[in-house]
Amino acid sequence: MFLSIKNLSVSIEDKLILNDFSLEMNKGEVHAIMGPNGCGKSTLSNVIAGNEEYTILKGEIVFKDQNLLDLNIEERAQLGVFLAFQYPIEIPGVNITPFLKASLNAKLKKEGKEEVDALSFAKELKQVATDLGIKSEMLSRSVNEGFSGGEKKRYEILQMSILKPSLAILDETDSGLDVDAFQTVTQGINKIKNDNNSFLIITHYQKLLDHITPDFVHIMKDGKIIKSGDYSIAKLIEESGYKNF
Amino acid sequence: MSIQEIYNESKNKFLFNDSKNFSVLRSNILKNLDITPKIKKNNESLKYLDPQVLNFLYKYTELSNDILYLDYEMDIMNIDSVNGKISTIHKKTNNKIDINIRNINSSNKLAEEIFLNFQDYFEDDYILNLNSLMLNSGYEINIGEKQEVTIFISNNITDQALTLFQKNIISCSKNSKVTIIEEFATNKKSNSNIANFISLEEGVELTHLIFQRNSLTASLQSTSYTNCKKNSLYKQLIINISNASIRNHHYANLVGENASANLDGIFFAGNDQVIDNKTQVNHNFPNCKSSQRYKGVLTDQSQASYLSKTFVDKLAQKTEAYQLSKGILLSDNSYFHSKPELKIFADDVKCSHGSTIGPMDRDLLFYLRSRGLNKKDSTSLLIKSFFHDMMFGVPNKIFLEQFNYYSNKWLEMNNI
Numbered sequence: 001m002f003l004s005i006k007n008l009s010v011s012i013e014d015k016l017i018l019n020d021f022s023l024e025m026n027k028g029e030v031h032a033i034m035g036p037n038g039c040g041k042s043t044l045s046n047v048i049a050g051n052e053e054y055t056i057l058k059g060e061i062v063f064k065d066q067n068l069l070d071l072n073i074e075e076r077a078q079l080g081v082f083l084a085f086q087y088p089i090e091i092p093g094v095n096i097t098p099f100l101k102a103s104l105n106a107k108l109k110k111e112g113k114e115e116v117d118a119l120s121f122a123k124e125l126k127q128v129a130t131d132l133g134i135k136s137e138m139l140s141r142s143v144n145e146g147f148s149g150g151e152k153k154r155y156e157i158l159q160m161s162i163l164k165p166s167l168a169i170l171d172e173t174d175s176g177l178d179v180d181a182f183q184t185v186t187q188g189i190n191k192i193k194n195d196n197n198s199f200l201i202i203t204h205y206q207k208l209l210d211h212i213t214p215d216f217v218h219i220m221k222d223g224k225i226i227k228s229g230d231y232s233i234a235k236l237i238e239e240s241g242y243k244n245f
Numbered sequence: 246m247s248i249q250e251i252y253n254e255s256k257n258k259f260l261f262n263d264s265k266n267f268s269v270l271r272s273n274i275l276k277n278l279d280i281t282p283k284i285k286k287n288n289e290s291l292k293y294l295d296p297q298v299l300n301f302l303y304k305y306t307e308l309s310n311d312i313l314y315l316d317y318e319m320d321i322m323n324i325d326s327v328n329g330k331i332s333t334i335h336k337k338t339n340n341k342i343d344i345n346i347r348n349i350n351s352s353n354k355l356a357e358e359i360f361l362n363f364q365d366y367f368e369d370d371y372i373l374n375l376n377s378l379m380l381n382s383g384y385e386i387n388i389g390e391k392q393e394v395t396i397f398i399s400n401n402i403t404d405q406a407l408t409l410f411q412k413n414i415i416s417c418s419k420n421s422k423v424t425i426i427e428e429f430a431t432n433k434k435s436n437s438n439i440a441n442f443i444s445l446e447e448g449v450e451l452t453h454l455i456f457q458r459n460s461l462t463a464s465l466q467s468t469s470y471t472n473c474k475k476n477s478l479y480k481q482l483i484i485n486i487s488n489a490s491i492r493n494h495h496y497a498n499l500v501g502e503n504a505s506a507n508l509d510g511i512f513f514a515g516n517d518q519v520i521d522n523k524t525q526v527n528h529n530f531p532n533c534k535s536s537q538r539y540k541g542v543l544t545d546q547s548q549a550s551y552l553s554k555t556f557v558d559k560l561a562q563k564t565e566a567y568q569l570s571k572g573i574l575l576s577d578n579s580y581f582h583s584k585p586e587l588k589i590f591a592d593d594v595k596c597s598h599g600s601t602i603g604p605m606d607r608d609l610l611f612y613l614r615s616r617g618l619n620k621k622d623s624t625s626l627l628i629k630s631f632f633h634d635m636m637f638g639v640p641n642k643i644f645l646e647q648f649n650y651y652s653n654k655w656l657e658m659n660n661i
Binding site: 049050051052053072073074076077078082083085088089091092093094099100102103104106107110142159163 | 607608609612613615618619626634636637
């Protein structure tokens with residue numbers, strides 16, 4: 001199994017958020033998680049990425065045969081976990097280009113591969129940015145500083161495209177996007193998707209799943225998955241909400 | 246040895262020792278030198294000061310007042326100050342800039358008058374009183390009208406255990422545009438108590454960048470008082486990456502319409518360092534602007550304070566004043582005390598202040614680490630980001646490079 005989460009219970013400030021949560025994903029699969037506000041979707045994505053604010057009460061997360069709970073945040077990222085944040089953070093004074101190059105090189109170093117040089121990196125970054133409709137002048141700006149909501153989301157996809165993760169978690173990446181941004185972001189995701197990586201997509205809307213077809217859709221409630229199935233579940237939710245689950 | 250005894254032993258060596266007015270001032274200072282616990286508790290110049298600063302033996306090596314002029318290939322004027330006096334000026338021979346520079350001696354009546362006038366502002370300042378009591382050095386720089394000049398001043402000390410009590414005068418005549426970059430990088434065991442009296446005539450723009458990187462045993466107490474006349478702008482930025490305990494107390498007085506003053510500071514503190522910061526801007530005329538921003542990073546058992554004050558006179562309508570204090574505590578034992586103060590007597594003003602002190606933002610750290618950067622590199626990036634708004638727009642490339650180099654070195658030395 002590529003990713004296996006078993007009986008995971010997680011709390012924050014003594015409040016139980018994930019309650020005996022389990023999920024299994026194979027390589028190349030796209031899983032979507034839908035659920036009402038506060039059901040624990042974002043907690044799940046944060047916990048997989050290693051956010052230290054949460055307390056793990058029990059359970060395990062195994063990814064590429066390694067227990068993620070034994071690894072710190074950067075070790076998980078270097079192993080191929082990528083979280084596209086729901087609310088990407090502004091970091092004034094930290095330029096995206098050297099930051100992303102350092103991130104990529106940390107990953108390549110961990111994989112025992114040769115680090116990328118500045119010139120080839122800049123070339124690739126510019127190309128990916130163009131594909132995502134990001135103007136090249138934005139590459140000389142600080143990370144997310146003064147960006148609109150849509151620009152921040154494009155930037156997350158830009159980072160994902162460069163880092164080429166094996167497990168990408170998209171936490172409501174579709175929220176706050178206008179029609180054009182939605183189009184570029186979904187195209188960007190589809191471009192990266194292949195048989196060697198998996199996607200965990202957290203969304204409230206079927207619309208995103210119309211563009212990135214999931215292999216499985218899971219409904220989450222009160223910290224656990226209460227129903228799993230195919231794309232048709234997303235349609236059901238779009239029509240009648242979560243009350244029937 | 247008490248300060249009174251030190252004074253009596255060396256009183257004939259101090260500047261203006263034959264001046265009647267200075268004698269009166271010195272007698273008054275001597276009467277009020279005892280520090281009782283009550284005085285220590287209530288006097289802001291002592292409350293946050295490293296007490297070691299007051300524990301010294303007087304030693305001063307007097308150098309000649311003569312200045313050696315050397316040819317220099319660059320457009321900037323490069324000044325060496327040694328033991329509080331200017332020894333060498335490097336400048337282009339054909340540079341015809343109207344600027345008058347000299348060391349201050351006891352016969353300089355104008356300097357004496359300026360010092361005595363400024364003394365009124367510092368009645369309760371123990372450090373400034375010590376400076377006046379044992380005044381042993383200083384220089385003046387007078388810049389002519391409409392001059393544009395960049396001056397680099399390197400402040401050096403020649404001897405171990407030297408105690409410097411220095412007063413300088415910097416005056417900029419109408420419509421001059423001046424950049425002064427000062428560096429303090431003393432590695433000699435010493436105590437420097439330095440006061441700058443700065444005056445900006447109408448339309449002057451003075452950018453004053455000060456880099457302090459003294460070694461562990463080279464204490465520095467830096468004080469400045471700047472008068473800004475109509476349409477003038479004073480921009481002060483202090484970078485303090487010293488290993489010693491440092492005091493920075495800086496004042497600006499806006500005495501003409503549309504005058505502006507920015508008193509900004511950045512500090513890094515580790516080990517047992519005590520960093521004592523204070524700024525104050527007095528708005529005395531309408532339509533003036535000011536900002537006072539200090540930001541610091543603290544680790545180990547270091548302590549820092551920042552007292553900021555904006556005074557707005559009832560005449561100073563349409564004042565815009567901003568105060569900000571931010572600190573990142575990298576250890577549980579570090580301590581940062583911040584006290585912003587506003588005294589406003591006008592009714593049509595925009596004044597604000599903000600203060601944030603706490604550990605490194607965990608959400609920011611999580612974001613960077615989730616991209617694969619380790620904790621150390623992420624922290625280092627976030628500290629640079631923390632100071633970004635203060636360094637943004639600094640016009641001197643070398644100063645920026647120095648900041649990057651020495652801040653990286655500090656982070657490495659402190660294993661951050």
